[in-house]
Amino acid sequence: MSLRMPFGRGEEVAAAPLAELSDKPLAVRGLTVSYGQKPAVFSLDMTIEDGSMTAIIGPNGAGKSTTLKAVLGIVPRLSGVVTVYGRPLAKSRRRIAYVPQRASVDWDFPTRVIDVVLMGLARELGLLRRVNAGHRQRAFDCLDRVGMRDFADRQIGQLSGGQQQRVFLARALAQGADLYLLDEPFAGVDAATERAIIDVLKTLKAEGRTVVAVHHDLSTVRDYFDHVMMINVHKVAEGPVAEAFTEEHLQSAYGGRLAANLMDQLQLGGH
Amino acid sequence: MLLEALTLQLGYNATLVAIGAALLGIAAGAAGTFLFLRKRALVSDAISHSTLPGVGLAFLVMAALGGDGRHLAGLMLGAALTAGAGLLAMHWLTRHTRLAEDAAIGAVLSVFFGFGVVLLTVIQTVSIGRPAGLADFLLGATAGMLFGDAVLIAVAGALAVLAVWTLRRPMTLVAFDAGFAAASGIDVRRVDLAMMGLVMAVTIIGLKVVGLVLIVALLIIPPVAARFWSDRSDRVLGIAGVFGGLSGFIGAAVSATAPALPTGPIIVLTAFALFTLSMLFAPGRGLLVGWLRHHRQQRRIHLRQGLLAIAQDLPIYERYTLNLLVRAGLARPDGVPTELGRLRAAKACRDESRWAIARRMHSHEATVSRYDGLRPIEMVLTEDEIREIDRQLAEAGEGCA
Numbered sequence: 001m002s003l004r005m006p007f008g009r010g011e012e013v014a015a016a017p018l019a020e021l022s023d024k025p026l027a028v029r030g031l032t033v034s035y036g037q038k039p040a041v042f043s044l045d046m047t048i049e050d051g052s053m054t055a056i057i058g059p060n061g062a063g064k065s066t067t068l069k070a071v072l073g074i075v076p077r078l079s080g081v082v083t084v085y086g087r088p089l090a091k092s093r094r095r096i097a098y099v100p101q102r103a104s105v106d107w108d109f110p111t112r113v114i115d116v117v118l119m120g121l122a123r124e125l126g127l128l129r130r131v132n133a134g135h136r137q138r139a140f141d142c143l144d145r146v147g148m149r150d151f152a153d154r155q156i157g158q159l160s161g162g163q164q165q166r167v168f169l170a171r172a173l174a175q176g177a178d179l180y181l182l183d184e185p186f187a188g189v190d191a192a193t194e195r196a197i198i199d200v201l202k203t204l205k206a207e208g209r210t211v212v213a214v215h216h217d218l219s220t221v222r223d224y225f226d227h228v229m230m231i232n233v234h235k236v237a238e239g240p241v242a243e244a245f246t247e248e249h250l251q252s253a254y255g256g257r258l259a260a261n262l263m264d265q266l267q268l269g270g271h
Numbered sequence: 272m273l274l275e276a277l278t279l280q281l282g283y284n285a286t287l288v289a290i291g292a293a294l295l296g297i298a299a300g301a302a303g304t305f306l307f308l309r310k311r312a313l314v315s316d317a318i319s320h321s322t323l324p325g326v327g328l329a330f331l332v333m334a335a336l337g338g339d340g341r342h343l344a345g346l347m348l349g350a351a352l353t354a355g356a357g358l359l360a361m362h363w364l365t366r367h368t369r370l371a372e373d374a375a376i377g378a379v380l381s382v383f384f385g386f387g388v389v390l391l392t393v394i395q396t397v398s399i400g401r402p403a404g405l406a407d408f409l410l411g412a413t414a415g416m417l418f419g420d421a422v423l424i425a426v427a428g429a430l431a432v433l434a435v436w437t438l439r440r441p442m443t444l445v446a447f448d449a450g451f452a453a454a455s456g457i458d459v460r461r462v463d464l465a466m467m468g469l470v471m472a473v474t475i476i477g478l479k480v481v482g483l484v485l486i487v488a489l490l491i492i493p494p495v496a497a498r499f500w501s502d503r504s505d506r507v508l509g510i511a512g513v514f515g516g517l518s519g520f521i522g523a524a525v526s527a528t529a530p531a532l533p534t535g536p537i538i539v540l541t542a543f544a545l546f547t548l549s550m551l552f553a554p555g556r557g558l559l560v561g562w563l564r565h566h567r568q569q570r571r572i573h574l575r576q577g578l579l580a581i582a583q584d585l586p587i588y589e590r591y592t593l594n595l596l597v598r599a600g601l602a603r604p605d606g607v608p609t610e611l612g613r614l615r616a617a618k619a620c621r622d623e624s625r626w627a628i629a630r631r632m633h634s635h636e637a638t639v640s641r642y643d644g645l646r647p648i649e650m651v652l653t654e655d656e657i658r659e660i661d662r663q664l665a666e667a668g669e670g671c672a
Contacts, residue, residue, distance in 0.1 A: 072454040073453060074450050093454075094456075096454065098451060100451055100454075104448070105448045110503055110506075111443075111502075111503065111504050119447070119448070119451070122441070122444055122455050123456060127438070127440060159640075163640075175455070
């Protein structure tokens with residue numbers, strides 16, 4: 001495993017070890033993504049444990065969001081193998097739910113909250129099946145779980161940033177998946193929304209589902225997550241929070257960009 | 272004559288042409304809706320201009336084979352080939368070079384159109400076949416259209432409407448959130464190509480009726496006009512179809528009354544009239560309603576602020592506020608409140624404190640987000656809820672009740 005051709009065909013390299021990862025919700029080997037000349041993510045390995053809540057952290061431009069997008073096939077990967085519950089991505093789409101960054105869509109789009117949540121049922125509905133009362137009820141239930149049921153008929157542009165984020169989470173819930181991938185779910189939301197989102201995520205974990213979130217607030221990593229994946233183009237550290245979320249690793253991922261007093265506040269384990 | 276045209280009494284052919292134009296308009300409005308929602312409206316302009324060399328080439332080939340050269344299906348096929356080539360060129364340029372889409376559109380549009388104009392000029396000068404009427408493809412003409420041509424346009428238009436209806440769900444999803452669509456396993460590139468393909472189909476069907484210079488208007492104006500009427504994509508889609516259909520029908524019917532009137536411009540002017548009406552008078556997003564809403568809100572806010580000032584014994588600084596209070600019988604011109612004014616001021620102040628409490632209670636989130644400081648609180652909360660708020664208010668010892 002130590003020698004890997006970074007730009008080679010990932011399948012050949014990873015063919016052997018994939019079998020032993022078969023039960024993991026998400027296994028990534030040798031993932032490289034490049035926009036232009038400079039790799040945004042380089043030869044990244046990542047293994048997500050079943051039933052875990054993992055934070056992907058790292059400085060700006062470290063390739064956190066890119067990693068998620070490459071895993072999902074939204075941006076093309078230069079190399080690397082991705083398996084979801086031991087199967088190739090294309091065969092396990094229905095087990096994945098995704099919450100993109102809020103800023104990635106135009107909120108003036110002519111659509112209502114309930115319609116956005118129903119988009120989570122797109123795979124199930126296919127091209128022609130009509131949206132029936134059952135589908136609608138499920139969408140309402142998902143809105144209920146994020147406290148947004150009363151907003152079902154609003155145009156999405158009328159919502160606050162936090163409410164928009166909760167609608168995105170409701171849409172992911174409607175997907176009824178086992179693995180939840182979230183891109184900065186807590187970015188720019190109010191305290192009430194942050195609480196509502198973390199409650200939902202912890203419920204998902206309690207139900208035995210797996211959560212992976214790109215996260216930027218180091219001060220909440222300990223409270224919200226049990227695993228951490230620290231990257232800065234390359235992988236820096238990976239593992240349970242107690243082992244991987246250390247001062248040494250943070251220094252190495254963020255360079256000198258972290259203030260000393262922040263380190264004290266984080267009450268890091270390890271060193 | 273005009274009335275007869277609009278009520279389909281100008282004869283069998285003209286009727287069929289009008290129906291064909293209506294179907295074309297519905298398809299154009301519907302397909303254009305997704306182009307508009309995907310923010311790629313101008314792509315259609317490149318596609319339509321790329322059809323011209325195809326028309327010229329198809330004419331040359333058919334004339335060389337000894338035919339008339341003006342066979343509509345053949346010309347449409349030629350147009351489809353070069354429009355497809357233009358679409359691929361644009362796709363390739365944006366994917367493999369650092370050119371942005373608008374630059375690629377400009378490049379493809381002008382080169383293909385220039386090539387087409389050269390071809391048409393050559394055809395006119397070498398005088399093979401019978402090129403009269405070929406220029407109609409620029410601005411559209413339905414006068415003297417063959418029965419078979421009209422049937423072809425009507426059937427193809429109906430098929431395009433059906434295709435848009437079938438693909439509406441993935442196209443909406445991709446237009447709103449391409450990343451999420453891709454993550455759900457939808458092949459975004461294929462959906463985009465299907466959308467472009469539909470636009471291309473509409474363009475080619477519309478060549479004879481609207482002409483390639485103006486078909487972009489029939490694709491874009493109906494959805495833009497429809498957007499004023501609704502905040503729901505399915506309704507925008509339906510309304511855009513209706514607007515497109517109306518434009519096509521009226522345009523074709525009017526143009527049938529005078530053989531010299533080109534169809535395309537009439538259709539586009541009809542669409543423009545619908546757009547103007549929508550922009551001005553649509554409820555919801557129309558300008559007039561927006562203007563009225565703004566002024567009514569301003570009036571109510573001034574009144575509210577005036578009442579709150581009275582309640583707190585503060586002076587009223589703005590002339591407009593005082594005028595409103597005086598006109599409503601709440602204050603005297605010198606600023607002293609009337610009996611009614613004091614009563615209403617106390618109520619306004621109490622409601623303001625109630626709202627402050629409601630804002631802290633999470634269960635009222637949806638209601639509170641509608642707070643505009645103007646609506647009486649009794650209109651949005653139930654009696655029980657207000658009683659509970661008043662209880663908390665008394666507990667906190669706040670407010671001016």
